[in-house]
Amino acid sequence: MALVELKQVSVVYGEQSALRRVSLCVERGEFVFLVGATGAGKSTLFKLLYGEARPTEGEVWVLGQPVHRLKPRELPFLRRQMGVVPQDYPLLPRKTVWENIAYGLRAIGYNESAVRKRVAQVLALVGLNEQARQLPSQLSGGEAQRAAIARAIANNPPLLIADEPTANLDPDTSWEIIELLLRINLRGATVIVSTHNRMIVDRACQRVVAMDRGQILSDVPRGGYPVELDRLYATVLL
Amino acid sequence: MIDRIRFVLHETWESLLRNATMQAAAISTACIALILLGGAGMALYKLDAAAQALPSHFEAEVFLKMSATRAQALQLQAELESWQEVERVTLTPREVAWEEQKQKLAADVNLADMPNPLPDKLTVRVRDPEQLPAVAERIQQSPLVDEVIDSRAELQTVLSLSRLVRWIGLGAGGLLLLAALILIYNTVRLTIFSRQREVRVMALVGATLRSIRLPFILEGMTQGLVGGALAATITLLAAAFLSEYMTQQWAFLRDLPPGMPPLAVLVGLPTLGALMGGLCAWWATLRYVRI
Numbered sequence: 001m002a003l004v005e006l007k008q009v010s011v012v013y014g015e016q017s018a019l020r021r022v023s024l025c026v027e028r029g030e031f032v033f034l035v036g037a038t039g040a041g042k043s044t045l046f047k048l049l050y051g052e053a054r055p056t057e058g059e060v061w062v063l064g065q066p067v068h069r070l071k072p073r074e075l076p077f078l079r080r081q082m083g084v085v086p087q088d089y090p091l092l093p094r095k096t097v098w099e100n101i102a103y104g105l106r107a108i109g110y111n112e113s114a115v116r117k118r119v120a121q122v123l124a125l126v127g128l129n130e131q132a133r134q135l136p137s138q139l140s141g142g143e144a145q146r147a148a149i150a151r152a153i154a155n156n157p158p159l160l161i162a163d164e165p166t167a168n169l170d171p172d173t174s175w176e177i178i179e180l181l182l183r184i185n186l187r188g189a190t191v192i193v194s195t196h197n198r199m200i201v202d203r204a205c206q207r208v209v210a211m212d213r214g215q216i217l218s219d220v221p222r223g224g225y226p227v228e229l230d231r232l233y234a235t236v237l238l
Numbered sequence: 239m240i241d242r243i244r245f246v247l248h249e250t251w252e253s254l255l256r257n258a259t260m261q262a263a264a265i266s267t268a269c270i271a272l273i274l275l276g277g278a279g280m281a282l283y284k285l286d287a288a289a290q291a292l293p294s295h296f297e298a299e300v301f302l303k304m305s306a307t308r309a310q311a312l313q314l315q316a317e318l319e320s321w322q323e324v325e326r327v328t329l330t331p332r333e334v335a336w337e338e339q340k341q342k343l344a345a346d347v348n349l350a351d352m353p354n355p356l357p358d359k360l361t362v363r364v365r366d367p368e369q370l371p372a373v374a375e376r377i378q379q380s381p382l383v384d385e386v387i388d389s390r391a392e393l394q395t396v397l398s399l400s401r402l403v404r405w406i407g408l409g410a411g412g413l414l415l416l417a418a419l420i421l422i423y424n425t426v427r428l429t430i431f432s433r434q435r436e437v438r439v440m441a442l443v444g445a446t447l448r449s450i451r452l453p454f455i456l457e458g459m460t461q462g463l464v465g466g467a468l469a470a471t472i473t474l475l476a477a478a479f480l481s482e483y484m485t486q487q488w489a490f491l492r493d494l495p496p497g498m499p500p501l502a503v504l505v506g507l508p509t510l511g512a513l514m515g516g517l518c519a520w521w522a523t524l525r526y527v528r529i
Contacts, residue, residue, distance in 0.1 A: 050442065051529075052441075052529075072447065072528075072529060073446070073447065075529055076441075076444045076445060076446045076447075076529065077444065078444075079441075079442060079443065079444035080443075080444035084442045084443075086438070086442060092435055092436060092439060093435075094256055103439065103440075103443075104439065104443035105443075106241070106245040107245070107439075107440045107443050107444070107445035107449060107450075108443055108444045108445055109241070109242055110241070111241045112241055151439075151443070155443075
């Protein structure tokens with residue numbers, strides 16, 4: 001069974017259609033770019049995966065669970081099996097990097113010795129050992145994004161979702177972030193990343209799902225690059 | 239489990255320390271609301287106690303016939319004292335009453351040569367003021383009795399006043415309580431809005447609704463507790479000052495029954511504050527903390 005599966009999903013906010021009959025399948029271990037201009041429906045699709053948005057119609061299956069049918073009290077247990085790097089407010093401004101990562105683990109009931117062990121491991125993985133005691137305001141954009149990724153992967157989830165993790169970052173830093181996500185993918189996690197940064201999509205050579213106005217325009221598998229994407233960029237990503 | 243409790247308490251404590259302005263707003267709101275409530279409560283308690291005490295001052299005055307001898311008066315006094323409804327009977331002999339009367343009017347009239355026109359008088363106090371009219375009627379049937387004055391009209395007025403004070407107290411107290419709840423609720427709501435980031439992060443990492451809401455509820459309880467303690471201190475100090483000032487101005491106030499016991503205020507207002515803070519926070523988190 002696929003790790004993530006959307007079946008004919010539509011989402012309507014009032015009279016505005018955010019997603020229209022979207023179907024998507026992501027297998028375990030894949031790395032998927034979700035590309036599209038602002039308002040294409042990428043964030044809504046992500047919110048469906050962790051239950052922050054509900055489909056108006058269709059089914060959403062994540063890690064074998066029917067998210068469209070889960071009750072609010074069941075959602076936390078699904079979310080503990082995935083890491084989410086949100087686009088807005090990725091870090092708590094008054095906590096240090098170490099505390100930000102520990103916060104997520106403590107909130108889901110890790111004991112203190114496990115927290116200390118896991119925080120040290122993920123800090124080493126994302127290369128932020130030296131910044132552990134710094135506040136988010138003292139970090140560069142790339143470091144802050146790595147800290148947010150560290151918190152998302154702290155409990156070793158099989159699925160990582162990152163919403164525009166390279167937004168507002170320079171090209172070199174953006175690539176560092178993508179390299180980090182690729183490393184996490186190589187360690188076994190399925191990674192879905194939304195972006196409208198063509199450079200990193202070109203360079204990463206992974207599966208690319210393109211969205212526009214709430215619909216999936218194309219789904220280019222790994223290796224199907226670059227002819228189809230060139231056509232896509234001309235129409236979707238300006 | 240201990241780590242979980244420590245996490246919740248730590249988050250509550252950090253939030254209390256970090257959002258100083260918001261805490262000051264919440265605590266002062268709770269404090270002001272509880273001062274209003276506590277002040278009104280203390281004033282109404284005193285009024286109610288005074289209203290309850292007034293009827294006990296009502297007594298029946300029994301004037302005996304001029305033909306009644308002292309022995310008959312004493313016999314009647316003993317008989318009345320044996321009645322279950324009667325608390326106390328005092329005999330005022332006619333010569334004592336006449337002496338008092340003469341002294342009282344000495345400045346205006348010379349009564350020295352006048353014969354004593356006053357009869358013996360029995361003053362009857364009943365255990366329950368509501369029984370006074372019935373007791374008075376029963377006494378009136380004695381052949382030794384000329385007239386019974388029981389002030390039943392005044393008594394009815396005071397009893398009605400006492401009931402009115404109680405209803406006003408309940409109504410005003412209820413309204414103030416509602417106003418206090420709304421004020422505290424609104425402050426907790428603002429606290430939640432100011433911490434949307436924490437709520438979202440906790441929700442995304444998979445914290446349960448209960449663990450996201452609990453620090454807010456504990457925070458609300460702490461704000462209410464601190465606000466209540468401040469309110470109790472201020473209310474008691476203000477009450478002591480006012481009471482001192484008023485009894486100096488109007489000596490008759492010294493005869494009023496004592497007000498609410500200070501310990502009840504010191505324990506009651508912080509407890510009420512904590513309960514109200516917790517209730518408002520719980521109510522606000524139900525509406526504004528979603529995952």
